[in-house]
Amino acid sequence: MRQERSGKLSVNSLGFALLGLLARERLSGYDLKRRMGREVGNFWSASHGQIYPELARLEGDGMVSHELVEQRDRPDKKVYEITPAGLAALGEWVTAPVEPRVTRDELVLKAYSMWLAKPEEALALFGEHERLHEERLARYEEIGAWMEAEWGDDLDRLDSPRFASYATLMRGIMHERGYAEWCRWLAGRISARLERRERAPENG
Amino acid sequence: MRQERSGKLSVNSLGFALLGLLARERLSGYDLKRRMGREVGNFWSASHGQIYPELARLEGDGMVSHELVEQRDRPDKKVYEITPAGLAALGEWVTAPVEPRVTRDELVLKAYSMWLAKPEEALALFGEHERLHEERLARYEEIGAWMEAEWGDDLDRLDSPRFASYATLMRGIMHERGYAEWCRWLAGRISARLERRERAPENG
DNA sequence: TAACCCATGTAAACGGTTACATGATTTC
DNA sequence: GAAATCATGTAACCGTTTACATGGGTTA
Known part of the structure; x- marks a missing residue:
């Protein structure tokens, strides 16, 4: 969601994700993409096609500034730094109310229509995702x-960014634990029913 | 994701969400919107501005058909029914592989920058969401x-749609349980630290 | 009489992914 | 010689939300 700000300035969630990373260290657009993969990737992500224009917008709003760093052996890069205004905006945004958005989950959507599928194939699907989330x-x-x-x-x-990183990681852990548990529960139900069917084929 | 289908037909996730509801009963666009709110709302949703055009597309692809039902006292409505082709497409889609999409969660994104916020305000935010998910x-x-x-x-x-509905509800239960647990854990950490600060202000 | 429910549609704007575009260096 | 890495950008397209549009009936 884009937040209304004095006059016409506005920053959306992606912008705050980038500011959250830049509040910890100076990074180029390319580095931001990679950092998002590991640091924030569990609950936010963006393609470089979205990041570069967003950085330009943030700079236009005075939230970040950049310095051109020339390199031999490699292409030059723009290293971005958060401004005091950006830091202030980020700090205010953190405790502003969040209107809950719907989590769209295709696997759960599939579970809703699984009564139309072959049980063996459904078992394979949910077993596969169980492994994925356990990994x-x-x-x-x-x-x-x-x-x-x-x-x-x-x-x-x-007031430590490390505490904050740990807190988001904990959400990731609890999320994967719960998701794997659900897959396991569902796969277990399917295979129990399949075994009963094998023992008494007239009930299938 | 739009799935490639023979020639140029294609159905996206929203289309399959609608088909999943229509596989259980005949519904109008208006009813589909409301059904999605309660039945599927936990993991998929759509505005009516998205539903009506999607129904037209599904009909163009032969996945659904509609009958115009005239009503006194109320506006006429189009009642949609899934076709055999739609039922077949839905059944095939269920066990087709899912490429995992990133779950975007603004509250977790905020947690990542919470080291910049006032602890009292952060406590209020996560406490509020703890209550929300417990409800x-x-x-x-x-x-x-x-x-x-x-x-x-x-x-x-x-092979019962009731089993499938129950399975998706179970995901909802496990999701809310895990989310509330995380909020509680985080709020607990914050308030523990605040209490220590009150007892020994020189450490704050 | 104002607000809300029923019922269907379109248009504008935003958010996000994928593809197009360029080009030097390094690794296999 | 091909593929991957570093580095930045734009354009087209799809999915989603919000607003615009209409209009009869019911409820407070």
Whole structure:
């Protein structure tokens, strides 16, 4: 959602995602794309085709500024830095009310019509996603353990970006755990029914 | 995602959401909007501005047909019915592979920058969302209990739409449970830190 | 009489992905 | 010699929301 701001300035969610990364370190558009992949990728993402124009807009609104860095061996790059105005806007946005948006989930949409599918194929689909979310869960839990070991006391400081990173990672962990659990529950129901059918084919 | 189909026919996720509802009963565009609100609203939704054109497209592709029902006291309506072709397409789509899309969540995005916010305001925000998701959880659990009592044996039949509805509701329950848990965890961390600060202000 | 429900549609604007475009360097 | 990496940008397209548009009936 684009937030109304004094006069005609406005920043949308993607803008705040970029500002959230730039509040931690100076980055180029190319780096922002990659950072979003690992840092924020669990709950926000953007293609470079969206990032470059958004950076230009943020600069036009005075939220960021850039410095051209010339490189040998590599193309030159624009390194962006958040401005005091950008930092202020970001801080205000954080605690502004969020109107909940619908989470669109194609797999759940498929589950809604699964009564029309072959049970064996449905079992394969949900089993596959169970594995997928368990893999992600394991990856996130590893990162979490690393953060706890490496960042220790910072995770108790409310004004530390590390605490904030840890908080978003925790959401990722809980999300993957719940999603894997649902897939497992559903796959279990399907395979239990299939086994009963094998033992007593006249009931299928 | 729009699925490639023989020649130039194609149906996107919204189309399959509508087909999933029409596979259970004949409905008008207006009714589809409302049904989506309660039945599918937890993981898909659409405005009427999107539904009416999509129904026309589905009809053009032979997935649905409509009958004009004249009414006294009320505007006439078009009641849509799924065709055999639509039913076949829906059944095939269910077990086709899903490429996972990023879940965009503004509240988690805010958590990522919460180190810039006033702790009291952050606590209020996450506490509010904790209540919101607990309310939804309670509502879903009520519906689940009703389904178990009312639909009983159907919930074990893989070919029953009631089983499918129950499966999607279960996802809703697990989602709200996990989300509320995260909000509670985060709000708890914030308030614990605030209490310590009150007892020893020099550490704030 | 004002607000709300029923019922269907279109248009403008925004958000996001994919493809087009360029070009040097490094790795296989 | 082909493919991948670094680096930035634009254009076309699709999906979604919000606003515009109409109009009869019911409820407060």
